[in-house]
Amino acid sequence: MAGLSRLFQRITTPFRHKKQVPTVNTSAQPTAETTKMPSAKPLSTGPVGFGLMGMTWRANQTPDEQAFAAMKAAVTNGATFWSTADFYGTSDPTAGLGLVRRYFEKYPADASKVTLFVKGCADPKSLYPTNNRAGVRTSVDNCLRALGGAKKIDVFGPTRQDPSVPLEETVGELKRLVEEGKIGGIGMSEVGAETTKKAHAIYPLSLIEVEFSLWSTEILTNGVAATAKSLNIPIVAYSPLGRGFLTGQLKSVKDIPEGDIRLYFDRFQPENFDKNLELVDKLKAFAQKAGVTPAQLALAWVLSNSNSGECGTIVPIPGATTAQRVEENTKQVKLSSSQKAELDAILNSVPISGGRYNPQLEMTLWG
């Protein structure tokens, strides 16, 4: 685990620059400027997707048997959009992709059911972006090697933007990789509205992956949701359970294991953690009244924003390491408009203490 702690210490220096479930078929449609361009392939998934980070980017890796059961539960319950990265491993950065490979080697019939998004273009030691032409290509080739042909890369994209590399170079190379058949489409992670527009004009984006949850609502006001909607780009909502905080399972910072990445983030510092529990307490009471779990409530709120108001399609991707949690998270829970309004009022009444990451990493967000 020392490895992950060291990594997060390093990256705090600034960057250089089969139940039947309803299926969400999302497809980025060409805009006026992009009508002559190919449109992105649709993502096919139930309303909730699945984040694989926690299985391998932690002090303790999830044993295959347990991980496979969770992954199988995701497929069975329609959570067939999966998000991973080429650095989601502690001692071996490719551990996340290795897990995906082993799963699909065991269950080859599931490969065509899952839409796999892989984030890459990050130096595995420092996580600095490697978004230049050679970096993009090397990252894709490494991912394909790690997946060993067991699963294709349906969508690929850089983890963060690199201000020192023109977007045209990054997306231009990704476009070539689509044309060569090495990746199925292009997705961007932690992007702002302007980059989304610019990238989409170079090649239609299949998705953008940004943080969105009951305690991270920025996309509703910073133009990201509105831009994605106007371009018909699906939003993949990452950390929709607030990295576990919104589930009510964490009572104190002491509940977070040593070396866990959350310990490097502002909201999980003791002075902020305790203040933020006020929101969790209110959510727990609300969930109890509604007869759902806090995790289900958090996901239902994210979904209540999908195709509503400022927002186009939003697919939350909760991470979970057990089949039981995947089943809980994929259970359909719908908020009534009065419940949504009540929850929004709670959010407005409780200020969140601390940023999503930390001051150094914040400058890499909304790039």
Ligand SMILES: NC(=O)c1ccc[n+]([C@@H]2O[C@H](COP(=O)([O-])OP(=O)(O)OC[C@H]3O[C@@H](n4cnc5c(N)ncnc54)[C@H](OP(=O)(O)O)[C@@H]3O)[C@@H](O)[C@H]2O)c1
């Ligand atoms: N693009 C980016 O920069 C970026 C950044 C962060 C994350 N992501 C993506 O988003 C995905 C999800 O984010 P995340 O894992 O950070 O946070 P999250 O989904 O908000 O929360 C995951 C945490 O909640 C716990 N949990 C899940 N379901 C639960 C339930 N029903 N009851 C109680 N606890 C529950 C998990 O526990 P266990 O895992 O122990 O079961 C884990 O600790 C990641 O896998 C990754 O793919 C992307």
